[in-house]
Amino acid sequence: MQLLLPIAALGAPLGGLLLAQATPVASPVAAPAGMSGGQVAAYIITALVGAGMGFGLVQLINHLRRRDADKEARDILDRANLEAVARRKEAEIEAKEVALKEKSRVEDEANKLRNELHDRDRQLDKREDALQQRDDQLGKQEKMVESNQRRLAEKTEDVNRRQKELDDLLDVERQTLHRLSGLSPEDARNQLLERLDKELAHEQGALIVKQQKAIEKACDVRAKELLITCIQRFAAAHTAEATTNTVDIPNDDMKGRIIGREGRNIRSFEKATGVDVIIDDTPGVVIVSAFDPVRREVARIALAKLITDGRIHPSRIEEVVAETEKEIDGKLQEYGEEAMQEVDVPGLHPKVITLLGRLRYRTSYSQNVLRHSIEVAFISGLIAEELGMDGDLARRAGLLHDIGKAADHDTEGGHPKIGADLLKRYGENEVVVHAALGHHDDIRPDMPYTVICAAADACSASRPGARRETLDRYIKRMQELESIATGFEGVHQAFAIQAGREVRVIANTKHTSDESAAKICRDIATAFEQQLTYPGEIRVTMIRESRFTETAK
Template sequence: MSLATVMNFIVGLLLGGAVIYAIKKAVERLVLKEAKEEAADILKEAQEQFQLEEDERNEVIQEIELTAWGKVEEAHLLMEGRCTDLEQQIAERKKSHEETDKTNRGGLFKMETDLRELSMRLTDQQKSFQVFVDQLIQIKQGYQNQLHTKTQLKEEEVIQDITSQLITEANQDFENYINFAEEEHKEFAEAKAKRILGLCIDRFTKEMSTERNISSTYFPDEKVRSHFCHALKDNVAAVEEVTGCDIYIDEQPDPERMLNIQVIGYDPVRRELTRRLFEKLFKDIEKQNKPLPAEHIRKTGENLKAELLRQIKKDGDLQAKELAMQNIHPEIRQVMGSLRYRYSYTQNQYFHCAEVGWFASLLAAEIRADIKKSKRAGLLHDLGKALDHQFDGSHAVIGADFIEARGEDPEVVHAVRAHHYDVQPEADMDFLVIAADAISGGRPGARRSTMETYTQKVTGLQEISKRFQGVTDVFVLNGGRECRVLVNSRQVDDLGALQIAEKIAKTIEEEMQYPGQIKVVVVRETIVSESRQGHQNDRGGGRDNHNHNRR
């Protein structure tokens, strides 16, 4: 292809592009013109439509305004009338207040004038009063000078005497008040203590300690005695060697003392071992029907000793478990178990210590003291009674030293040491243990001496009550605190019953010695009974029976 052809082709393309561009521009101008004309028509049409809608809205608004004005016109007129009335009332009240204010101002001015006059009068009176006071001071000074001249006393001395007298009277009043408060507090404390003791005794449901000691040992019969005495010296020596107690058997006793065996020893455990050994030996003699060799006695004694020691340990552990005591030294448990064979005034000390532990814990609960420590101190308080045959001194001190050496709490040790006042009780727990010990040992029947006293008291009440005419029977109740007297209702009337009660109470107060109070109750009983037999429908008619009994 030649260059000319190419150039012609290029020129043709350029001319064709220019023509196409010109045609495109012409078409765009034509389309734009038509669009503008169409938009102008649409805008004009929209403006006309808007104008129509605006006219319609204005008409609707005018109608609504006319309707609303018609509705509120009457209310508006009423409000205008009400406002007019209120303006008139305000004007009238304003006028009234102005007149009142004018009147008050006049009164206030008058009061100010009167007050000014009164102030002037008060000033004059104050001046007169001051003159009068000065005159009184002069008169007082004159009297003081005259008094000093006549009595030769100085003012300071008189003031000191009066002050001393007032102080003395105040001290006396204070002392009287303190005494009264102490008496009142003592009465209240005593009543509260009685109530607490009564509650604790009522709450204690465990069986009381009633076991009694049997100190004598006897042969069951003369045959057994004969076999045992076949080699008396050897047998007695063997028993003494095993038990550690002294044995005395009379070779030629009186008939009434034929079966007696005297066991002499201060250790209650050794005495118990001796008693058990004799019982076992007597059974063996009855079984074999011949004398026993000394070696058999020694062997039996050793076996019983081991058995008794095991029983003591078991009793000590059981006591600690029953009272829920923790961390008790094994030696203390062992000694506690040995109290099972220790008696005081025939009361078993093993059970007595348990009672005191329970009572001490109940009392501690009532006064909010330490319950566990109080129970522990009560349980250990008489531990020294198992050791008093080995050491000199009070059992309270012996027991306190023993438990102190084995790591017991110092408060518990002090309570044990103080429960018989070997040292002065100080803490609440000390007094709780003392009270619990008294409750356990002091109730009727607990100890031999107390039982005798209680029996004498009952006998005395019965004898005094039966002295009076008309008394048929007497009952002593509530541990000797109530005397109930039955009288014959035919011999004693109501007034006579009252007089008998007063006389019995007065006689008891004069002739008997007793703690607390004794209540005398006189019972006069009247019993009336009546019986009646029903009517029978027969010719013989009916019959009524009446029976009246009076006692």
């Protein structure tokens, strides 16, 4: 169509061009004036032919334009129809998809409602069965109650009848007795009183002697009470132990060596000993803190050895701690033997002697338990000898009454039961076992030595300045923290540090993974929240590491 537009523009002059070719070359202005008749006719014909051709060309162009416009309109209509059909198909597809989704949702909701109705039907059936069972049970119980009431009414009627018969018989017997004796009730009562007075007159001497013996016994009891009061005043020197020890260092550069690169030395030391090492600005000292005195003593001696040796690294730390623990075990045996010799109680089992030595590093209400046990042993022996009983047996019971406190860190239960089980296991006398079990009135004190031991224990504990409750509560809290943590499967060791604000848990690598260790850590924290009451917060640190050791030969 665009190529036909120039052709239409050339249609008008085309006739003139043809006429110019048919006439001789001349001036266009002067030619018509000199033309002949034939030339004029040719010129006019040529002009007409040119005009006709121009008009035909214009008509052709218009026809072509209309044809192109019609074709373009038909193309537009075809495209519009195709687009309408496509859009209709898309709309139908979308409508079908929406219908399918809606149908699926309705079916899901219907299934859900059907399942809920089914569950409710089952629950209603169960409740109906339960109600039916209850009705049956109530019916049986009502029948039993009716039967019991019937039997009770029969028994009550029988008892009333027998009571009436008994009353009638008593009346008959009373009347018969009055008739046979010929005495009125007042006369019979007077004769009975006279006879009793005569019999009591013969018992006056016996009553006087009995009263004298009772007075003598009361005086003896009072004298013994005065003696026990004096024994309660028995005093011994006790030092209230703290929960920290200090270790001297030659210079402050040693603090950096104790800490180690990125803190690996101090972490290894705390992990091996279970204590908290405090390194602050205090010159010349390092503080070792732990609630367990045995653990604290091991840490103090081991740290002193490491400082003296100068070789401070994780493997050397573990080696020195192991050696120190062996040395402390030997000292515990020595302390137990010294206490046994001091109280003069021979023949103790070696395990019992070791447990006695552990009591040296145990305090109760800030009172040293070993010294307390020795004191109870002496007081028990004195009381038993004053009462004419076996003083040696009483001293033995007094010395071993708190032996359970040496093992209550590792065993569940109170120290009386733990001590009784240990003493029974190691072949101690039944009297000593009973004294350890009952010195806190946990059981009925059937044996006199148990009462003596309990009295001596109270005397030692209640004297002024013997105990202080705050430290014992603190230690009990530390023990509870460690006990709860070690109660979880997969925990190898647990140490309460930072005055109970942190619990460091060592995981068993064979029974735990990183994921399970994280879960155990969270479970321990949850157990603390549910079972304990404490100020502030407690941080639980779970440590899990793998070690591989090979020996080159």
